[in-house]
Amino acid sequence: KQEVTQIPAALSVPEGENLVLNCSFTDSAIYNLQWFRQDPGKGLTSLLLIQSSQREQTSGRLNASLDKSSGRSTLYIAASQPGDSATYLCASGGNQFYFGTGTSLTVIP
């Protein structure tokens, strides 16, 4: 079974700082890698999807990279804002997603 790990579990940064969230997975034979955002009491919102043949995806201030050989993905957030405060989850797989436990991000105004 795929094991997905996210580090750090929690992160607090001042507004405007750039930051990196890490995700590692044990089985490199993944179909894709997806990053989600979860706000308290809400469902998951997809941020970026990287297909197995791709190395990175960008959307606005977000950039996600994928290195299948090392079993790692990173989510880079530029110029963080208080509205970015949420839990960020990565998930590997295809038809079934295996989720990490998330990184809880707090951006301090």
Next chain:
Amino acid sequence: GAGVSQSPRYKVAKRGQDVALRCDPISGHVSLFWYQQALGQGPEFLTYFQNEAQLDKSGLPSDRFFAERPEGSVSTLKIQRTQQEDSAVYLCASSGETQYFGPGTRLLVL
């Protein structure tokens, strides 16, 4: 509707009670998934449908859990004889290329 909807949003059940959780997927989405998310954890896969066919139910924790999607659209997750460890948020997702999640049903078993 534009997104995945789930009902009820909150459910409190007494231990031993049966509950039914509903998911309305995005219209036209063939695939539908159920996940269980315990407090402070990531979602854990429960089961997967393609149209009305349940293709994978390997994540269902016990035979007290049952899911159906009889017409290939709305799905119901049923938990019989609920126990305290069933307390969690139950998330439904439907997909085209990516999965779109509903807001979840928060189940509390007392």
